[in-house]
Amino acid sequence: MSPATAPPLGAASGAPSPAVAPPPGNPRFALFDSLRAIAALAVLVFHVSSTTGALNIGTLGDVLTMLSRGLILFFVISGFLLYRPYVAARAAGRPRPRTSRYARRRVLRIVPAYWVALTVLAIFPGIVGVFSADWWRYYLFLQAYSQDTFGGGIPVAWTLCVEVAFYVSLPLWAMAVGRLRLGSGPRAWLWGESAALALLAAGGIGVQIAGARQVISMLVSESLLGQSTWFALGMALAVASVVSERGERQSRARRAVVAHSGLCWIGAAASLIGLALVLQPDGLLGVAQALEEKQSITRTLAGIAMTATLIGLLVVPAVFGEGSGGFPRRLLGWVPLAWLGLISYGIYLWHLTVTQLLAFPADPQHFSASGLELATKIEHATTPILLALTIAITSVLAAISYYVVELPFLRRKER
Numbered sequence: 065m066s067p068a069t070a071p072p073l074g075a076a077s078g079a080p081s082p083a084v085a086p087p088p089g090n091p092r093f094a095l096f097d098s099l100r101a102i103a104a105l106a107v108l109v110f111h112v113s114s115t116t117g118a119l120n121i122g123t124l125g126d127v128l129t130m131l132s133r134g135l136i137l138f139f140v141i142s143g144f145l146l147y148r149p150y151v152a153a154r155a156a157g158r159p160r161p162r163t164s165r166y167a168r169r170r171v172l173r174i175v176p177a178y179w180v181a182l183t184v185l186a187i188f189p190g191i192v193g194v195f196s197a198d199w200w201r202y203y204l205f206l207q208a209y210s211q212d213t214f215g216g217g218i219p220v221a222w223t224l225c226v227e228v229a230f231y232v233s234l235p236l237w238a239m240a241v242g243r244l245r246l247g248s249g250p251r252a253w254l255w256g257e258s259a260a261l262a263l264l265a266a267g268g269i270g271v272q273i274a275g276a277r278q279v280i281s282m283l284v285s286e287s288l289l290g291q292s293t294w295f296a297l298g299m300a301l302a303v304a305s306v307v308s309e310r311g312e313r314q315s316r317a318r319r320a321v322v323a324h325s326g327l328c329w330i331g332a333a334a335s336l337i338g339l340a341l342v343l344q345p346d347g348l349l350g351v352a353q354a355l356e357e358k359q360s361i362t363r364t365l366a367g368i369a370m371t372a373t374l375i376g377l378l379v380v381p382a383v384f385g386e387g388s389g390g391f392p393r394r395l396l397g398w399v400p401l402a403w404l405g406l407i408s409y410g411i412y413l414w415h416l417t418v419t420q421l422l423a424f425p426a427d428p429q430h431f432s433a434s435g436l437e438l439a440t441k442i443e444h445a446t447t448p449i450l451l452a453l454t455i456a457i458t459s460v461l462a463a464i465s466y467y468v469v470e471l472p473f474l475r476r477k478e479r
Contacts, residue, residue: 082474083406083466087161087169090149091309095382095396097405099141102378104408105455106134107220108415112454115423116447126340133339133371135223136294138412140375142227143298144305144383150238151299151306154253160242163235165478170231172473174224174409179203180469181413182218189421192216209283220416222286229288230295257303261296268293269368276359297372298379305383322385325392328377335374342366409470410462418461419454 079085086092110131112118119125149161182202186194193216194202207213208225215222244256268290275285284290308318321328342363381392395401404411 081406081471082477083173083409083470085477086145087149087165088478090152093145093382093386094402095386095393096141096145097402098396098398099137099379099382099405100408101401101405101411103134103137103141104411104415105404106131106137108411108419108454108458109451110134111416111419112451113447115419116450118447123340126344127337130336130339130343133336133374135220136291136371137375137378138223139226139230139291139294140298140301140379142230143295144302144379145298146231146234147238147299148302148305150234150242151257151302152309154238154242154257155306155310160235160238166235167231169477172477173470174227176473177409177465177470178218178221178224178413181410181465182221185218185414185417189417191218191417208286211281211283214283218413218416220412226286226288226291233288254303254307258300261300261303264299265293265296268296269365272368273361273364276364277361278358293368293372294375297376301376301379301383308384318384321380322388325381325385325388325390328381329392332374332377335370335377339367339370339374342370404459407459407462407466410465411458413465414461415454415458418458419450422450422453422457 080092080094084092084094084097110119110128113125113128113131119129121128152158153160182191182194185191193199193207193213198207198210198213198216201207201210201213202217202221205221205225205228207217208222241257241260244260245252246255246259271280271285271290272293274280275282275290288295304318343366381390382396386393
């Protein structure tokens with residue numbers, strides 16, 4: 065069965081969809097489909113809770129605020145899946161993946177669906193900035209580099225600007241690190257990879273601290289420079305995965321992850337609660353206020369450490385021991401969740417405008433200051449209703465986006 069005729073759910077039905085098929089010659093990590101769904105749903109729940117004011121309900125609101133970390137999960141997933149073919153090739157002494165094939169796959173994966181969503185939403189309900197002199201910033205993933213356009217267009221698409229910057233940088237990174245060898249012997253490549261990724265993560269942490277202390281602007285801290293820590297985490301997991309596959313090291317930690325994946329997710333849940341208690345954002349207005357104030361280095365480092373622990377423990381059961389059982393893997397293997405992961409790109413692109421159209425028909429254009437003021441007029445009790453409607457409508461739109469727009473292009477990822 066060819067990818068063009070394969071059913072959409074890879075893990076349960078043979079060949080994977082072109083949306084999630086790995087580059088030829090590389091293994092498929094099927095449980096990552098559901099991780100995409102979890103990331104998209106976390107961001108969706110955060111925005112619905114923001115709209116209804118549910119973020120201001122004490123500790124529960126603080127925990128809901130932490131669901132915005134779902135976008136970081138997307139960065140870690142990209143770091144893992146996109147870097148692993150480069151690491152595997154280096155470890156095996158093979159040539160690096162061809163940049164032309166890599167670039168074609170990336171363009172076909174993100175550009176068509178984004179351009180369609182951007183254009184449709186600019187026509188109705190009329191999101192801001194797309195049909196203006198800055199149109200090129202939105203269509204070329206450059207809106208995150210200007211204060212005037214950062215929140216325009218599809219507001220959540222600033223993360224796509226970061227992703228695209230990562231896509232462009234990754235082949236150059238792989239080329240540079242491929243020449244770095246520390247020591248001698250069969251593990252020289254591993255020490256080079258580890259040292260480079262440690263420096264990349266540390267650099268991202270430094271930029272985030274500088275942003276929190278307002279030494280640099282938000283535009284810099286929210287760019288790839290500041291978010292490189294999360295990509296480095298995914299890339300480090302890719303290195304660990306290749307080492308494990310080659311049998312070079314069977315650590316006690318890996319065996320524990322395979323055997324006790326449930327403990328990983330318990331630790332992830334504890335990290336989520338710990339984040340809420342340590343950061344205490346006090347709702348969306350508290351987050352907005354925090355962005356305007358200098359944050360202590362200790363608080364910033366604690367947030368970074370707990371976020372890394374949360375995302376890392378959430379992901380590792382999908383990296384190691386995919387068929388070893390345990391509740392996390394059973395949930396990640398659940399077909400409906402995997403299907404939501406398949407259409408998760410559309411969910412991410414469409415959900416915020418759907419939420420605002422349902423909640424504020426008079427002000428649907430973007431998540432703005434006016435939206436925050438209106439949010440105080442909605443009862444918290446409407447959160448479950450708005451959440452259910454948003455998931456249902458967004459899933460329909462995302463499915464249409466996938467089957468009508470994305471899939472025809474994705475079938476051309478491999479000529």
